[in-house]
Amino acid sequence: MQPKYKFQYYFILALFRVLSLLPMKLLYLISEIFTLLIYGVLGYRKKVVFENLRNSFSERSEEEIAFTAKKFYRHFSCLIVENICLRFVSKKQFEKRYILENRALFQNLYNQGKSIVNMTAHIGNWEYGSGVVGTLPHKGAAVYKKLSNPAFDKLFYDIRNRLGNEPVEMNDVLRRVIELNKEETPFILSMVTDQAPAFSKANHWIPFLNQETNVFLGSEKIARKFKTAVVYTEIVRHKKGIYRLTPKLITEDASLTKEFEVTETYFQLLEESIKKHPRYWLWSHRRWKHKRITQA
Numbered sequence: 030m031q032p033k034y035k036f037q038y039y040f041i042l043a044l045f046r047v048l049s050l051l052p053m054k055l056l057y058l059i060s061e062i063f064t065l066l067i068y069g070v071l072g073y074r075k076k077v078v079f080e081n082l083r084n085s086f087s088e089r090s091e092e093e094i095a096f097t098a099k100k101f102y103r104h105f106s107c108l109i110v111e112n113i114c115l116r117f118v119s120k121k122q123f124e125k126r127y128i129l130e131n132r133a134l135f136q137n138l139y140n141q142g143k144s145i146v147n148m149t150a151h152i153g154n155w156e157y158g159s160g161v162v163g164t165l166p167h168k169g170a171a172v173y174k175k176l177s178n179p180a181f182d183k184l185f186y187d188i189r190n191r192l193g194n195e196p197v198e199m200n201d202v203l204r205r206v207i208e209l210n211k212e213e214t215p216f217i218l219s220m221v222t223d224q225a226p227a228f229s230k231a232n233h234w235i236p237f238l239n240q241e242t243n244v245f246l247g248s249e250k251i252a253r254k255f256k257t258a259v260v261y262t263e264i265v266r267h268k269k270g271i272y273r274l275t276p277k278l279i280t281e282d283a284s285l286t287k288e289f290e291v292t293e294t295y296f297q298l299l300e301e302s303i304k305k306h307p308r309y310w311l312w313s314h315r316r317w318k319h320k321r322i323t324q325a
Contacts, residue, residue: 030179037180049117056110063106074313081312085238100308112156115188128273138258139166144215146252146259148295150223151311153264157272163193167217170195220248228319237296249291252283259283259291261298265306
């Protein structure tokens with residue numbers, strides 16, 4: 030890491046450390062200030078957020094759209110302070126910050142020697158989801174995309190790694206899964222699967238939130254190739270600082286499913302989650318930046 034990025038890293042780390050020592054009530058008060066700044070002053074990706082909400086919930090009034098947008102920005106600000114604390118939280122402290130429903134699902138698959146592709150999304154606090162995997166009997170690995178800024182990349186790598194879930198960079202996924210598949214202990218590979226894939230004519234398109242959407246197929250391809258089980262995990266806020274994770278089994282063996290079946294089931298479940306808890310999805314993401322090219 031270049032000296033300037035080392036300085037950035039240790040400066041941010043020190044700042045995070047100071048903030049993490051503050052009471053959570055005070056941190057959430059700070060998050061309200063962040064909301065005023067991000068939403069009211071800077072208008073961070075406000076156009077993208079409102080456009081995504083209008084297109085996804087065309088039946089809703091402009092007042093309802095604005096209400097959901099404000100709730101989203103409040104949640105987004107909470108994510109900032111919660112993830113600052115994750116860098117220093119102990120495993121014992123972290124156990125108090127989540128509720129994992131149906132833990133037996135993971136235990137039963139482990140007892141069968143089944144590895145799992147855990148398909149998550151930018152809903153709730155996905156960093157918490159990564160941490161919870163580290164508490165399960167499986168060997169945990171989580172796919173991440175390297176950030177352009179080395180200081181922030183190392184910071185988030187450390188957050189993901191310290192709770193027992195190995196971060197795996199996107200370009201190394203296949204190699205690492207081959208290695209994990211050879212080990213005796215079954216693995217869980219967590220993949221955030223709701224992002225927009227690189228655009229190509231080979232993209233698979235589905236209806237999602239009232240829009241034609243190109244979808245990422247990497248999770249399904251890995252699950253089918255290595256005959257893993259597939260689980261969708263919904264992550265939503267239970268109350269401030271505590272998240273509820275609800276895993277839902279899509280299949281015990283992806284190799285027995287039809288092509289696109291796993292991915293389409295995942296997006297159906299995700300859409301249900303978003304409609305129930307719209308404030309918790311990452312509306313600031315440019316999810317629909319690509320449009321399908323149709324033949325004339």
